[in-house]
Amino acid sequence: MITFMNNSDSEDETCNERTSLMSAESPPIPSYQDGLQASEAGEAQIHRKRHAGSSRSPNNVADGDMSDSGVRARGSALENEDEELTLKYGAKHVIMLFAPVTLCMIVVVATIKSVRFYTEKNGQLIYTPFSEDTPSVGQRLLNSVLNTIIMISVIVVMTVFLVVLYKYRCYKFIHGWLILSSLMLLFLFTYIYLGEVLKTYNVAMDYPTVILVIWNFGAVGMICIHWKGPLQLQQAYLIMISALMALVFIKYLPEWSAWVILGAISIYDLMAVLCPKGPLRMLVETAQERNEPIFPALIYSSAMIWTVGMAKPDTAARGPSQQTWDAAEDEREKHSSPSHSDSQILETRSPVPSHPITSLEEPEEEERGVKLGLGDFIFYSVLVGKAAATPSGDWNTTLACFVAILIGLCLTLLLLAVFKKALPALPISITFGLIFYFSTDNLVRPFMDTLASHQLYI
Amino acid sequence: MTLAVFFGCTFIAFGPALSLFLFTIARDPLRIIILIAGAFFWLVSLLLSSLIWFIAVKASDPRDEALQRGLLIFGVMFSVLLQEAFRFLYYKLLRKAIEGLVALSEDGCSPISIQQMAYVAGVGFGLMSGAFSMINLLADALGPGTVGIHGDSQLYFLTSAFMTMVLIFLHTFWGILFFHGCENQRWWEIAAVVLMHLAVSGSTFWNPLYVGSLVPSYLLMAAAAVWAYLLSGGSAQNLRRFLLCKCLVKGDGDLSGRPWG
Numbered sequence: 001m002i003t004f005m006n007n008s009d010s011e012d013e014t015c016n017e018r019t020s021l022m023s024a025e026s027p028p029i030p031s032y033q034d035g036l037q038a039s040e041a042g043e044a045q046i047h048r049k050r051h052a053g054s055s056r057s058p059n060n061v062a063d064g065d066m067s068d069s070g071v072r073a074r075g076s077a078l079e080n081e082d083e084e085l086t087l088k089y090g091a092k093h094v095i096m097l098f099a100p101v102t103l104c105m106i107v108v109v110a111t112i113k114s115v116r117f118y119t120e121k122n123g124q125l126i127y128t129p130f131s132e133d134t135p136s137v138g139q140r141l142l143n144s145v146l147n148t149i150i151m152i153s154v155i156v157v158m159t160v161f162l163v164v165l166y167k168y169r170c171y172k173f174i175h176g177w178l179i180l181s182s183l184m185l186l187f188l189f190t191y192i193y194l195g196e197v198l199k200t201y202n203v204a205m206d207y208p209t210v211i212l213v214i215w216n217f218g219a220v221g222m223i224c225i226h227w228k229g230p231l232q233l234q235q236a237y238l239i240m241i242s243a244l245m246a247l248v249f250i251k252y253l254p255e256w257s258a259w260v261i262l263g264a265i266s267i268y269d270l271m272a273v274l275c276p277k278g279p280l281r282m283l284v285e286t287a288q289e290r291n292e293p294i295f296p297a298l299i300y301s302s303a304m305i306w307t308v309g310m311a312k313p314d315t316a317a318r319g320p321s322q323q324t325w326d327a328a329e330d331e332r333e334k335h336s337s338p339s340h341s342d343s344q345i346l347e348t349r350s351p352v353p354s355h356p357i358t359s360l361e362e363p364e365e366e367e368r369g370v371k372l373g374l375g376d377f378i379f380y381s382v383l384v385g386k387a388a389a390t391p392s393g394d395w396n397t398t399l400a401c402f403v404a405i406l407i408g409l410c411l412t413l414l415l416l417a418v419f420k421k422a423l424p425a426l427p428i429s430i431t432f433g434l435i436f437y438f439s440t441d442n443l444v445r446p447f448m449d450t451l452a453s454h455q456l457y458i
Numbered sequence: 459m460t461l462a463v464f465f466g467c468t469f470i471a472f473g474p475a476l477s478l479f480l481f482t483i484a485r486d487p488l489r490i491i492i493l494i495a496g497a498f499f500w501l502v503s504l505l506l507s508s509l510i511w512f513i514a515v516k517a518s519d520p521r522d523e524a525l526q527r528g529l530l531i532f533g534v535m536f537s538v539l540l541q542e543a544f545r546f547l548y549y550k551l552l553r554k555a556i557e558g559l560v561a562l563s564e565d566g567c568s569p570i571s572i573q574q575m576a577y578v579a580g581v582g583f584g585l586m587s588g589a590f591s592m593i594n595l596l597a598d599a600l601g602p603g604t605v606g607i608h609g610d611s612q613l614y615f616l617t618s619a620f621m622t623m624v625l626i627f628l629h630t631f632w633g634i635l636f637f638h639g640c641e642n643q644r645w646w647e648i649a650a651v652v653l654m655h656l657a658v659s660g661s662t663f664w665n666p667l668y669v670g671s672l673v674p675s676y677l678l679m680a681a682a683a684v685w686a687y688l689l690s691g692g693s694a695q696n697l698r699r700f701l702l703c704k705c706l707v708k709g710d711g712d713l714s715g716r717p718w719g
Contacts, residue, residue: 095487098494395593400501403586407498410491439505446515447508448590450530455614455665457591457621457658458504458537 090417093370094410096302100239101409102402104377107243108250108385109398117196118251119389125252127151132254144256148264151257155265159272159279167286182225182241186218189244231303238300242374246381250389258386262379262430269424284422300377303369370413376425380405383433390441396448400440404432459615464599467615471592471622475585478630482577488570489578496548496582503544504590507537531663538659541583542652545633548579549640572641573634573690580633584626592622611666621662624675628658631682638689654678
């Protein structure tokens with residue numbers, strides 16, 4: 001089974017490669033079978049597409065779903081082995097996602113705690129027109145709900161627009177949109193960020209230096225994201241972009257609206273990915289029909305995927321790891337759309353149209369990675385950033401939300417390993433995050449403060 | 459307060475735990491997951507105990523000092539008991555996980571043993587407990603102020619850091635002891651862990667008389683360390699061999715693999 005060759009660089013004993021997420025059910029060990037279309041099963045991937053422009057289209061797609069049909073046709077024993085092999089990579093993939101999510105959150109929290117700019121209220125976006133400066137609580141709640149409705153509708157509209165564009169193969173439009181969004185993120189927002197950081201630390205920098213720095217940063221970013229670049233550099237850029245977008249959200253979303261939006265968007269995510277007529281699900285299915293990777297530019301990929309051809313030679317058009325970028329984060333101004341030009345760049349290896357039953361092609365190195373959409377990064381970071389931005393300055397709340405989100409991500413990946421289809425990455429994490437934010441801020445904080453004032457330890 | 463205080467207290471409190479993490483946990487993804495899940499369980503236990511305390515406080519008269527103090531004591535004790543209860547729940551969960559891992563593995567051996575899980579779970583509990591106790595203090599240590607200007611102890615930050623460190627260690631050892639007790643049905647080990655935890659938390663009521671809280675806690679930590687070491691397969695010979703840098707003879711019992719007997 002070529003696709004399951006372990007090319008992990010773990011130097012631990014073989015037992016480690018069989019680490020898996022905790023699962024209650026243990027399927028019987030199936031017999032080893034060659035040619036099992038297990039690669040897609042092994043690719044536990046959560047995609048989240050984010051459209052640029054105003055819509056967040058939470059899009060979670062299991063990559064390689066196209067091969068799933070082949071798997072299912074082979075009976076349960078094979079599926080058991082699929083499941084086993086999938087779970088073999090579970091723990092490692094979880095950590096491959098923990099690290100960038102943690103990094104993004106650290107950047108956001110560090111910025112929020114040090115740079116005053118992102119916690120000052122300087123107006124609102126046009127997508128949240130209702131102000132929260134009302135005297136009564138009921139009015140404020142109503143305004144935040146209305147803001148949420150407007151925001152979510154904008155997102156839905158943008159998602160549907162994107163699906164329509166994709167359906168009618170307007171790739172150039174999508175591509176151009178994407179480039180425009182990433183330009184804005186990489187240049188304008190970075191410039192603002194740099195300016196604010198310099199202001200905070202009272203460091204003087206002349207314009208030529210700024211131009212040089214921003215130009216280089218932005219140009220390299222564009223190349224890494226839209227074309228080719230070292231994987232780690234690309235991942236770093238995606239993390240930075242997600243952090244910048246999250247900071248924009250934290251700054252411009254009013255207090256209560258932000259929380260209601262977070263809740264609403266996880267519900268929307270759930271529906272858009274799981275309902276049969278959900279836009280994201282349609283997106284996934286369309287992409288599967290065409291055997292194209294789905295919006296690779298909006299996804300963070302943790303590893304390069306060199307696809308090995310399975311029984312279907314077209315499945316080689318996968319592995320969008322390198323050009324993942326998320327343009328959708330600029331929901332405000334941009335109307336970026338996921339780029340489909342990536343599909344041309346995808347074949348990093350020629351597809352080997354193997355007949356999987358007995359042939360073992362030359363061992364193609366395959367390091368299957370996990371994919372997480374950039375929108376997930378953004379909303380996780382928004383939650384943790386808002387927890388860090390609370391006026392009480394409590395760090396326990398931030399830490400609690402962080403742990404809650406990580407556990408939610410872990411559970412989501414576990415479900416992914418079990419169900420092997422596209423799953424929304426937001427609901428569980430955001431639910432945990434919200435529960436822990438409100439309970440830690442209101443219940444745990446007084447308790448811990450009282451304990452600390454008496455220097456008691458539990 | 460200064461950066462020196464900040465860094466000093468950070469490394470006192472979290473240095474050993476961080477090294478434990480880096481050397482033993484960071485390489486293995488499964489252990490990291492178990493660590494974070496352990497932290498989550500501790501967090502949930504804290505949440506529930508804070509809820510109870512909060513309800514009790516809101517239902518009582520805020521001006522009655524003695525009552526508030528009594529409620530605080532009750533809150534602390536209840537929190538300790540709840541933490542141990544959640545440690546037990548986590549043990550149950552990890553047992554199930556081991557069964558799943560064994561069934562999924564090719565050669566019938568789980569990639570991680572219950573003892574390793576006990577250790578990692580203990581570190582998870584300890585790190586979260588220490589973080590919740592210490593992080594706000596560290597953040598304040600960066601800002602302006604004078605410690606103890608109103609007559610309180612001037613050693614507040616330092617003793618908090620030491621207390622946090624000992625608590626992290628204790629949680630680690632308690633994890634090992636507790637899981638061993640659950641595995642081998644030795645209920646007195648579990649009871650000992652609970653009592654030790656209550657004792658340590660109770661001793662902090664002596665603060666700011668630090669000799670009454672830090673010294674017993676460190677003594678208890680030493681005792682727990684020896685006990686956990688012995689339970690994990692350590693012995694005096696092992697220790698001597700380690701200290702004299704002799705290589706361990708295979709099968710002689712090293713810390714990681716020997717099953718509990």
